Amino acid sequence: MILKGFNELKQFLERPKNIVIVGHRNPDGDAMGSTLALKFYLEKKGHKAQVVVPNQYPEFLHWLPGSETTYRFDWQNTQVQKAIKKSDIIFLLDFNALHRVGQDMQNTLEDYKNDFAMIDHHQEPDEVTYMYSDTSISSTCQMVYHFIEMNNDLDLIDKNIATCLYTGIMTDTGSFRFRSTTSTTHRIIADLIDKGAENDRIHGNVYDSNSYNRLLLLGQALSNLHMLPQFKTAYITLTNEEMKKFDFQKGDTEGVVNYALSLKGIIFAAIFIEDAEQDIIKISFRSKGTFSVNTFARNYFDGGGHTNAAGGKSLLTMQETINKFTSLLPEHQQELIKSYEE
Ligand code: 5GP
Ligand code: MN
Numbered sequence: 612m613i614l615k616g617f618n619e620l621k622q623f624l625e626r627p628k629n630i631v632i633v634g635h636r637n638p639d640g641d642a643m644g645s646t647l648a649l650k651f652y653l654e655k656k657g658h659k660a661q662v663v664v665p666n667q668y669p670e671f672l673h674w675l676p677g678s679e680t681t682y683r684f685d686w687q688n689t690q691v692q693k694a695i696k697k698s699d700i701i702f703l704l705d706f707n708a709l710h711r712v713g714q715d716m717q718n719t720l721e722d723y724k725n726d727f728a729m730i731d732h733h734q735e736p737d738e739v740t741y742m743y744s745d746t747s748i749s750s751t752c753q754m755v756y757h758f759i760e761m762n763n764d765l766d767l768i769d770k771n772i773a774t775c776l777y778t779g780i781m782t783d784t785g786s787f788r789f790r791s792t793t794s795t796t797h798r799i800i801a802d803l804i805d806k807g808a809e810n811d812r813i814h815g816n817v818y819d820s821n822s823y824n825r826l827l828l829l830g831q832a833l834s835n836l837h838m839l840p841q842f843k844t845a846y847i848t849l850t851n852e853e854m855k856k857f858d859f860q861k862g863d864t865e866g867v868v869n870y871a872l873s874l875k876g877i878i879f880a881a882i883f884i885e886d887a888e889q890d891i892i893k894i895s896f897r898s899k900g901t902f903s904v905n906t907f908a909r910n911y912f913d914g915g916g917h918t919n920a921a922g923g924k925s926l927l928t929m930q931e932t933i934n935k936f937t938s939l940l941p942e943h944q945q946e947l948i949k950s951y952e953e
Contacts, residue, residue: 615742620728621762624653628699630660633720635706636713638668639865640817642705644779645730645751647677648772649702652759655767661694665712669862671820675778676771684716695719700726705751705779707733707744707915730754733916734905746917749791752779756799770807777808782817785869790919828857832867832882842940843947844879845871848929851885868895878902878951883925883932892925892932900951902943911939 632649634642642664650660662681672678682691695701701723703709709717720727728741732751736744748754756776759765768776780800784792787800804810831853838845847867854863864884871880878899886893894912896904897920904921908914914923925932940947 612745612747613736613742616728616740617743617761620741623700624656624658627657627659629694629697630658630700630702631694631698632660632662632702632704633712633716634662634664634704635711636665636716637861638664638666638672639705640672640782641750641752641779643668643672643675643678643681644775644777644782645704645755646702647675647681648752648755648775648779649704649730649758650677650680651769651772651775652755652764652767655769656764661698663691663694665716667861669865670860671817671862672778674816676774684712684719692719695723698725700728703727703729703731703739704755705731705733707731707736709737730758734918735915747791749789749793749796750780750783752776752783753796753799756803765802768803768806773803773806773808774813777803777810777813778817781813786814786818791917822858822860822863824857825860825863828854828859828863829867829870831857832864833870836871838874838877839937839940840876842879842944843877843950844881844940845874845877846881846883846933846936847871848933849882849884850929851887854885868897872897872899876953879904879947881936883929883936885929886924890926892927892929894923894925894932896921896923898950902946902950907939907943911935 630653632646634646646662650662653660663684664681665684684691709720726740729736729739730743730751732746732748732754734746743754743758832847832849835848868880868882879902880897882895884893896908898904903918905916905918908916908921908923912923912925914921916922
């Protein structure tokens with residue numbers, strides 16, 4: 612755990628400030644939940660706070676309280692530049708390095724003259740002035756809860772804050788089943804329910820809001836599932852053509868990689884998705900046990916993340932990417948076999 616400049620930050624926030632809160636590109640439940648929860652909290656403390664995300668976030672998060680007030684860097688650039696210009700500090704939530712916001716927004720952030728404060732749970736964070744980094748914690752939302760706790764402000768958590776925090780903890784822990792889920796996580800969840808988070812509605816809003824096409828796309832993904840039992844590995848591919856066929860919308864492929872990981876005996880899973888917009892193959896990696904997909908993604912696919920969940924990209928074609936991936940497996944065979952005792 613790294614806690615840097617916390618007392619100075621506390622002092623700095625003793626007077627009302629203009630604050631911008633930034634989440635990562637392709638925001639997920641944890642990015643949206645943590646930025647919005649922090650915004651509500653800082654507003655309660657007398658500050659002005661504006662959430663900015665680089666681009667679109669999935670439809671299944673649009674119901675989150677406060678989400679209608681967020682700015683998108685790619686759509687509302689003028690408003691974002693204005694908000695950043697008049698801000699006294701920028702909070703960076705749920706990401707560890709400025710490049711995670713995408714090139715255009717990264718340039719804007721690199722020109723920023725005031726300080727950054729980072730709250731994040733990814734490995735190897737960039738150096739910024741104020742930092743709360745802990746890779747052992749389930750989610751940035753859980754860290755925002757601890758941040759509020761460190762400020763002795765748990766009584767300020769209202770229904771909106773509780774709802775946002777519950778959402779991010781739920782999505783980042785795969786509904787409280789990943790190893791990062793601790794008894795502390797459950798105690799926090801219990802407290803958030805006491806403070807107004809309607810757990811059944813939140814689960815319903817996020818997980819039971821599929822479009823017909825999304826389920827058909829899942830069917831397509833599952834029919835593209837490949838298994839390499841000798842490496843305890845399985846992977847899924849989705850081409851641009853397949854995604855177009857089922858009217859792909861942002862967020863439609865979220866969680867699909869977990870189906871590959873759910874196969875009995877499989878401890879390493881990947882999904883390769885053609886991203887026509889960026890002309891890359893976007894990859895998600897998942898593992899069980901000690902095999903670090905963070906290291907794997909960093910070493911071979913220009914990415915990173917956590918030990919058991921990471922992402923990366925490839926500039927090769929789909930077939931070349933798959934060839935590269937499968938040709939890397941033999942040298943990791945022992946690690947893969949030893950990673951996880953069933
Ligand atoms: P997902 O597979 O759900 O997109 O991401 C899993 C985890 O890996 C997340 O914590 C995410 O922040 C991280 N991640 C995903 N893609 C990248 C990437 O391209 N670079 C880095 N450094 N991390 C990534
Ligand atoms: Mn997260």
